[in-house]
Amino acid sequence: MPTGSCACVTGKSTDLGDETDESTDGTALADMTLRDLAQTALGNLGRHKVHTGLSAVGVTVGILTIVTMVSLGIGVQREIVQAFTSVGLETIEVRPVTEERTVFNQFTDPQRLVIITPDLVEEMRARDDVVYVRPRVFLSGGGMRVYLRIGSETVEVRVSEPVWWDSANDPFAKPPEMVAGENLAADAQGQIIVNTSTLEKLGYDAFETLIGQEVALVLVTPRSDRQEFPLRLVGVVDTHTGTNYPGAYIGVADAAALKAWWYNDPDLLERNGYDSLTVKAASLNDAAQIVALLEERGFRVESLKTTLDIANRTLSIMQTMLGSIGGLALFVAAIGIANTMIMSVYERTREIGILKAVGASPGNIRLLFVVEAALIGLLGGIVGMIGGWLLGLGLNAGILTYFDYMDVPLRGTFFFVTGWLVALALGFATVVGLLAGLYPAARAARLDPLEALRHE
Amino acid sequence: MDDVVVRTVGLARRYKMGDAFVDALQGVDLEIARGEFVALVGPSGSGKSTVLNLIGGLDRPTAGEIWIDGKELSASDEKALTHHRRQHVGFVFQSFNLLPRLTAEENVALPLMFSGIPEKERRARARELLERVGLAERLTHRPTQLSGGEQQRVAIARALVGQPALLLADEPTGNLDTTTGVEIMRLLKELNQEHGLTLLVVTHDPEVAAFADRVVRLRDGQVNGFRG
Numbered sequence: 283m284p285t286g287s288c289a290c291v292t293g294k295s296t297d298l299g300d301e302t303d304e305s306t307d308g309t310a311l312a313d314m315t316l317r318d319l320a321q322t323a324l325g326n327l328g329r330h331k332v333h334t335g336l337s338a339v340g341v342t343v344g345i346l347t348i349v350t351m352v353s354l355g356i357g358v359q360r361e362i363v364q365a366f367t368s369v370g371l372e373t374i375e376v377r378p379v380t381e382e383r384t385v386f387n388q389f390t391d392p393q394r395l396v397i398i399t400p401d402l403v404e405e406m407r408a409r410d411d412v413v414y415v416r417p418r419v420f421l422s423g424g425g426m427r428v429y430l431r432i433g434s435e436t437v438e439v440r441v442s443e444p445v446w447w448d449s450a451n452d453p454f455a456k457p458p459e460m461v462a463g464e465n466l467a468a469d470a471q472g473q474i475i476v477n478t479s480t481l482e483k484l485g486y487d488a489f490e491t492l493i494g495q496e497v498a499l500v501l502v503t504p505r506s507d508r509q510e511f512p513l514r515l516v517g518v519v520d521t522h523t524g525t526n527y528p529g530a531y532i533g534v535a536d537a538a539a540l541k542a543w544w545y546n547d548p549d550l551l552e553r554n555g556y557d558s559l560t561v562k563a564a565s566l567n568d569a570a571q572i573v574a575l576l577e578e579r580g581f582r583v584e585s586l587k588t589t590l591d592i593a594n595r596t597l598s599i600m601q602t603m604l605g606s607i608g609g610l611a612l613f614v615a616a617i618g619i620a621n622t623m624i625m626s627v628y629e630r631t632r633e634i635g636i637l638k639a640v641g642a643s644p645g646n647i648r649l650l651f652v653v654e655a656a657l658i659g660l661l662g663g664i665v666g667m668i669g670g671w672l673l674g675l676g677l678n679a680g681i682l683t684y685f686d687y688m689d690v691p692l693r694g695t696f697f698f699v700t701g702w703l704v705a706l707a708l709g710f711a712t713v714v715g716l717l718a719g720l721y722p723a724a725r726a727a728r729l730d731p732l733e734a735l736r737h738e
Numbered sequence: 739m740d741d742v743v744v745r746t747v748g749l750a751r752r753y754k755m756g757d758a759f760v761d762a763l764q765g766v767d768l769e770i771a772r773g774e775f776v777a778l779v780g781p782s783g784s785g786k787s788t789v790l791n792l793i794g795g796l797d798r799p800t801a802g803e804i805w806i807d808g809k810e811l812s813a814s815d816e817k818a819l820t821h822h823r824r825q826h827v828g829f830v831f832q833s834f835n836l837l838p839r840l841t842a843e844e845n846v847a848l849p850l851m852f853s854g855i856p857e858k859e860r861r862a863r864a865r866e867l868l869e870r871v872g873l874a875e876r877l878t879h880r881p882t883q884l885s886g887g888e889q890q891r892v893a894i895a896r897a898l899v900g901q902p903a904l905l906l907a908d909e910p911t912g913n914l915d916t917t918t919g920v921e922i923m924r925l926l927k928e929l930n931q932e933h934g935l936t937l938l939v940v941t942h943d944p945e946v947a948a949f950a951d952r953v954v955r956l957r958d959g960q961v962n963g964f965r966g
Contacts, residue, residue: 318851329839636835639796640849641824641900644816731796735835 314646323653327661330626334658337622340615341662341711342669348608349670349699349707350677355601357674357698359594364694366590372413372569375584376559376576396580397555406561411568416468417556418443419537426544429500430476430530431510432492435484436500439476439530443537462489463517470533474499475517480528489518499530501544509543511536526689612710615662616718623655623722627729634726635734644727651723652716659715663708670707671699742808743903743936744770744793749802751788751959762788764959765802770904773934775927777941777950784956786940787908793938794829794906795822807903824853828897828905832912834889836881836896842868842888843877846895853900867895871925887918894925898935905929907939911946923949 327334379396398417406415421428421441429436466475474497481489498510513532521529532540534556542550563569569585576583627634634647674697685692749766752759762785770776778786791797793804795811798819804811806826812818829835836845846864847857855863868877871891881889890910897905907926911919927949929935939950947953955963 313854314852315854315856318854318857322851325839632835633837636837637848637852638820639794639823639829639831639835640896641820641852643820643824643852646852732791735796735831 313643314649319649319653320657323650323657326626326650326654327657333622333626334661337615337618338658338662338665340618341612341659341714342666344608344611344613344615344714345663345666345707345711346608346670346673347611348605348710349667349703350673350697351604351608352601352703352707353670353674353697353699354677355597355604356700356703357678357694357696359597360698361694361696362593362597363590366586371585371587371590372563372566373586374561374563374569374573374576375586376561377582377584378555378557379580379582394554397553398557398559398581399555400551403556403559406559406572409572411564411572413562413564414468415562416560417534418558418560419534419541419551420557421537421540425504426541427502428530428540429502430474430480430484430528431498431500432484432486432495432515437480437483437528439480439499439528441499441530441532441537441540443531443534459520461518461520463493463515465517465519466531466533470516471535472513473516473533474513474536475519475531476515477519477521477529479521479526480530481518483528493517499532499536499540501540503544511540612714615659616714619655619658619715619718620722622658623651623719624725626654627651627722627726630726631729631734631737634729635731635737638729638731639735647729648723648727651726652719655719655723656712656716659718660708660712662715663711666711667704667707673697674699741772742769743772743774743806744768744938745803745805746789746793747803747805749789749792749804750800751785751792751797752800762959763792763799763802766956766959766961768954768961770936770938772903772936773930775930775937775939775949775951777939777947777953778956779941779944779947779953780956780962782942785959786956788959789956790906790908790938790940793904794827795819796829824849824900826903828900828902830890830893830897830905830907830910832909834881834886834893834913836889836892838881841878841880842873842884842892842895845881845892846899849896849900863899864895867898868892870898870929871895885918886914887921890914890918890922891925894922894929898929904936904938907937909941909943910939911941911943916945919943919946 376398378394378398380392380394383392400417403415403417406412428439428441430439461478463475466473476497478489481487481492486492492515495515496512497515498512501509501511513536519531538551538556542548547553561572563572566587569587573583573585637647638644678695678697681696682693684690746766746768749763749768750761751763752761754760766785766789768789778789780786788797792799793806798814806822811822837848840848843861843864846867847860850860850863851857865874865877868874868891871894873888873891873895876884876888876892879888881892884892890913894905894910897907905926910926911922914922923946926935926937926939930937937950939946941947953965954961955965
C-alpha cells in the first residue's frame, strides 16, 4: 500500500501537533470524582467485611494503645500543671544544707551547715516581692512521742503543722473538712486542732462542746521526764490521712517549743534553724531573683517551676515511650493491611482487568486500592480511638475507686483525650493504612489488562 | 480519510514463550471505514484476537502503526492508551466480563465513572442504552440473575456507553447457544445499520461472519483474504 502509507505519512505530519494536543487533553480529561472514589472503595470494603475487619483490628490495637497511653500522659500532666499552678509556680521551697553522711557520722544527727534562721525568715517577710513566708519545724525523728491530754484522758498523736495552709508540699492534698470550730491561722500560737480519730479514740462524739477547751500536748522522754504544753482546742478536722491515726496540728512557734524541750536545747531554733521554709513570691520573676539570692547564700532551693519542668520532661519521655509501643503495634498492623491488600489485588485481578478495559487508568486503580487501605486504617483508628477513650474512662474510675478504698487523697482525670490527640491518632491510623496500601496498589496499577482478563 | 475509523499499517506482535519467540502477527494492514461491519475470521492461533486487542489498546504492538480517526495511537504512552480505551473503543468479550456485584445499570454506567461524569447522568445514559438493547425491565438485576444472552446485551450496552468510534467484539456468541447467538448478532447488525456503529467482530463461526459487510481472513498472523 504505497499510496496508503504515503497518505499516512502526510497525515501523520499534519496530525502530529493535533495528536499531542489531544493527548495532553486526554490526560487532562475529567477523572474519577472523589465521591465515586470513596463510594467505590467503601463498597469494596463492605463486600469483604471479615477481611476488612480483621486487618483493621491491628490498627485498632495500635491506636487504642497510643490513645490510652498518651491520654494518660496528657491527663497526669494536666493534673500536675493544674495542681502546681493552683499552688502557684512562684512558690519556693528552701531547705537547710546538712553535712554529708560518712562512716564517721552515720550514727549521729548530721550537722547543719547552712541553716534557715529566724532572721532569714524576717528578712524574707520584709521583702516587697514576697507574698507570704512559712517556716516549718518537723516534729518527727529522734524517737519523739507526743500525747494529747483532754481532761484526764491521753492518747498518742502525730503532731504536724497543717500542710493545707498552702499545699506547697502536697499539691494534690484535699483541703481539710472542718467538723467543728475553725482552722488554725498561719501565725497561730497556743492553739491546736485535732482530727476526729483522736477524739473518737478518747470517746468523744459531740465535737462542738470541746471547742475552746484547754488541752495539752505531753512529751515523755525515755527516762520518763514529762512536760505539758497547754493549748486551746480551736477546731476539729475530719481525719484526712489514710491511716485513721490520731493527729493534731499546731503552729510553728509551738512546734519549735516542743522540739527545743525534747532536745533539751532552748537555743535549738537559733542553732539549727527551721526545717524548711516556703516563700511565695509576687511573680515568677521575683521568684527567680529570690532563688538566685538564696542559692548564692548556699541554700538548697527548689522552686515549683523547676520541679514542674522536670515533671514535664519526665512525662514527655514517658509519653513518647508508651506511644512508641503503640507505634510498634501500628507497624505490625501496617504489614497486616499490606497483606490483606495484596491478597485483595490477587482475588480481584480479573475485575482490575475489566476496569482497565472499560477505561480505568492505572492511576484510578492505584488510587482505589490506596483509598481502600487508608479507609481500613481510618476504620481501625476510629474503633481504637473510641476503645482507648473508654478504656481511659474505665481505668480512671478504677483508679479513683482504688484511691478511695486506700483513702489516698488524690482526685482528678488521669486519662485525658484532647482534640489534637483525636486528630493525630486518626490521621496517623489513616496514614499507616495509606502507606501499607502503596505497594499493593502499585501492583494492581501495573497489572497487564490482557493477563488480568485471562485470570480466573 | 474521514471515513476511515481504523487503519493498521504493518502491525506486528511478537510474544516471548520461554526462550522462543512467537510471531502472532507479521505485518497486518487493515482499514475499517466508518459505519462498516467487519468480521475477522481465521483458525485459532491465527492472531485475530491479537489484532482486536492491539486496536483496542489492551496490548502493544511490537512494530507497525495503528491509526484511529486519523491519529496514531502511541502505544508507549500509558495515558494515551487509557484515553483511547475510554474514548474511542468499546469491548465486548466472549465471557461477558460483567462485575457480578453490580446491577445491569451499574455495570453499564461503570465506564463513565472514570471520566468523572456525575452519577445521575451516568445512570440516565445507562438506562437509555439498556432500553436500546431491550433490557429496560432488567435494570436492577445482577449478572447472576440474567441469562447469557441478557448478560451479553448488558456488555454491549456497557461497550456503547462511552459513545466509542468503534465496537470491538471478541467471539461475542462463543458462550451462547445458537439461537441466542443469532439474536445477539441481529442486535449488533441493527446497531450497525440503524445507528451507524462501526463494528469489528472476531469469530471463527461462519454464521456469525455472515452478518458482516466484509470478512477479513487471517492465517498465521497475516491477512489471507477478503470477502465482501
